[in-house]
Amino acid sequence: xxxxxxxxxxxxxxxxxxxxxxxxxxxxxxxxxxxxxxxxxxxxxxxxxxxxxxxxxxxxxxxxxxxxxxxxxxxxxxxxxxxxxxxxxxxxxxxxxxxxxxxxxxxxxxxxxxxxxxxxxxxxxxxxxxxxxxxxxxxxxxxxxxxxxxxxxxxxxxxxxxxxxxxxxxxxxxxxxxxxxxxxxxxxxxxxxxxxxxxxxxxxxxxxxxxxxxxxxxxxxxxxxxxxxxxxxxxxxxxxxxxxxxxxxxxxxxxxxxxxxxxxxxxxxxxxxxxxxxxxxxxxxxxxxxxxxxxxxxxxxxxxxxxxxxxxxxxxxxxxxxxxxxxxxxxxxxxxxxxxxxxxxxxxxxxxxxxxxxxxxxxxxxxxxxxxxxxxxxxxxxxxxxxxxxxxxxxxxxxxxxxxxxxxxx
Numbered sequence: 001x002x003x004x005x006x007x008x009x010x011x012x013x014x015x016x017x018x019x020x021x022x023x024x025x026x027x028x029x030x031x032x033x034x035x036x037x038x039x040x041x042x043x044x045x046x047x048x049x050x051x052x053x054x055x056x057x058x059x060x061x062x063x064x065x066x067x068x069x070x071x072x073x074x075x076x077x078x079x080x081x082x083x084x085x086x087x088x089x090x091x092x093x094x095x096x097x098x099x100x101x102x103x104x105x106x107x108x109x110x111x112x113x114x115x116x117x118x119x120x121x122x123x124x125x126x127x128x129x130x131x132x133x134x135x136x137x138x139x140x141x142x143x144x145x146x147x148x149x150x151x152x153x154x155x156x157x158x159x160x161x162x163x164x165x166x167x168x169x170x171x172x173x174x175x176x177x178x179x180x181x182x183x184x185x186x187x188x189x190x191x192x193x194x195x196x197x198x199x200x201x202x203x204x205x206x207x208x209x210x211x212x213x214x215x216x217x218x219x220x221x222x223x224x225x226x227x228x229x230x231x232x233x234x235x236x237x238x239x240x241x242x243x244x245x246x247x248x249x250x251x252x253x254x255x256x257x258x259x260x261x262x263x264x265x266x267x268x269x270x271x272x273x274x275x276x277x278x279x280x281x282x283x284x285x286x287x288x289x290x291x292x293x294x295x296x297x298x299x300x301x302x303x304x305x306x307x308x309x310x311x312x313x314x315x316x317x318x319x320x321x322x323x324x325x326x327x328x329x330x331x332x333x334x335x336x337x338x339x340x341x342x343x344x345x346x347x348x349x350x351x352x353x354x355x356x357x358x359x360x361x362x363x364x365x366x367x368x369x370x371x372x373x374x375x376x377x378x379x380x381x382x383x384x385x386x387x388x389x390x391x392x393x394x395x396x397x398x399x400x401x402x403x404x405x406x407x408x409x410x
Contacts, residue, residue: 001056003053003056006118006125007057009118010054013119015050017047018084019032019045019046019080019083020033027336028334028335029332030331030332032045032079032080034079035073035074035353038360044070045080046123049074049122052067053126056126056129063129063133065135068136069137071123072136072222072349073346074120074123075339075341075343076120076123076124076343077307077343079339080120082335082336084116124223127222128223129223130223131222131224131225140224140345142348143222143348144224147214147219147231151211151231152213152214153183153214153218154186156186158211161186162185162208165208170208175241175244176204176205176206176207176244176245177206177207177245177269178195178196178199178208178248179209179246179252180192180208181247181248181251182214182249183382184378188382191402194401194404194405195248195274197408197410198408198410201287202277203286206246212235213234215249215255215256216229216255216259217252217254217304218251219231221344221345222344222349228255228259232255232260240268244272245269246274248401249377250302250305250309250377250379251304251379253271253272254305256271273314274400274401275305275376278318279313279315279317279318282318288408289322289323289404289407290409291407291409292407293406294324295324295372296369296370297370297372298328298365298370299315299316299327299333299373300373300380300384302377302380303337304343305377315376322407323407325403328368330365340357340380340383340384341353341355341358341360341361341383342380355390358383358386359387359390359391362391362393372395372396373395373396374403375398375399376399377399381397381398
């Protein structure tokens with residue numbers, strides 16, 4: 001049982017309930033578990049999940065389909081872990097999320113940790129156990145079949161993967177690789193095209209993988225680590241000569257940075273998210289904006305980029321540098337941001353719940369009076385467009401690289 005690896009962490013949870021309903025304006029939190037807010041049953045919270053894990057380890061509960069239904073409802077958004085950092089939250093009360101985000105680096109030399117209970121890792125371990133017993137939801141079995149057959153989560157032809165790059169005159173071979181990911185390649189090619197144009201403007205020579213496949217991100221989050229590793233190893237074989245990999249997807253960036261090293265060791269190349277590359281180029285003046293983008297925008301933090309990788313500042317640096325763009329933050333935001341429902345395989349395991357979680361955010365978006373939602377992940381863009389269509393809202397959604405390309409006149 002994979003859960004055995006995390007038994008000490010399971011035992012350390014003191015079941016305090018902060019991970020379900022905690023509200024603290026000073027630290028920037030207003031409620032926590034997104035699924036609990038809709039389902040209103042304790043077993044959907046991190047405390048509930050950790051209690052289930054404890055009973056499984058003690059042998060007083062066994063895996064079954066009814067239990068699997070609960071286990072696969074989690075979005076893996078990590079907000080439960082964020083409120084499980086009392087020291088970090090005290091710091092956030094003093095200096096906001098920006099100060100909190102550097103705390104790990106500051107206190108590590110003092111041998112102090114802001115380590116929360118790894119509730120998401122515990123959940124993912126239980127999911128792996130479920131997959132091994134064939135208990136995952138039918139939607140995730142279908143997802144695995146699509147990836148196995150086509151190498152991407154959408155089941156689209158592998159031969160069509162690079163169609164988005166036609167006519168862009170990219171380098172055939174370069175030490176920097178743009179890892180477009182499944183969604184930008186098939187569902188949001190405008191994001192990949194904008195990223196390519198902006199990188200060319202910055203002066204970064206890059207190439208694409210001729211046979212890129214899924215990063216495995218959603219497979220790792222949903223317990224299918226065998227297939228996730230297979231996809232990752234295929235990509236790693238193609239990246240042997242790479243010095244840097246730039247990801248467009250927050251999930252891909254998180255997976256390359258955290259999942260791949262678990263079985264392959266430290267990566268032989270640097271892994272960056274596109275927002276980090278653009279922010280660095282703005283700081284050293286390699287990227288300058290000349291066109292006005294007159295819009296009131298709010299920013300949707302992708303869970304895997306924000307809480308997953310502690311990257312909150314760089315996307316905002318990009319947005320604030322764009323002439324004419326006014327950034328109005330939602331509340332809660334950054335480390336306290338509500339999940340939009342696109343995480344944890346929920347769009348495949350429970351599409352209806354995924355949309356409901358997105359609709360739940362509409363009140364926060366509307367409170368900003370923004371006419372555009374900016375994000376830094378193609379999956380989030382595609383999901384929010386579905387949410388707005390479902391709710392019959394006319395709010396526009398764009399990736400920050402699209403706004404950057406617009407601001408340089410591309």
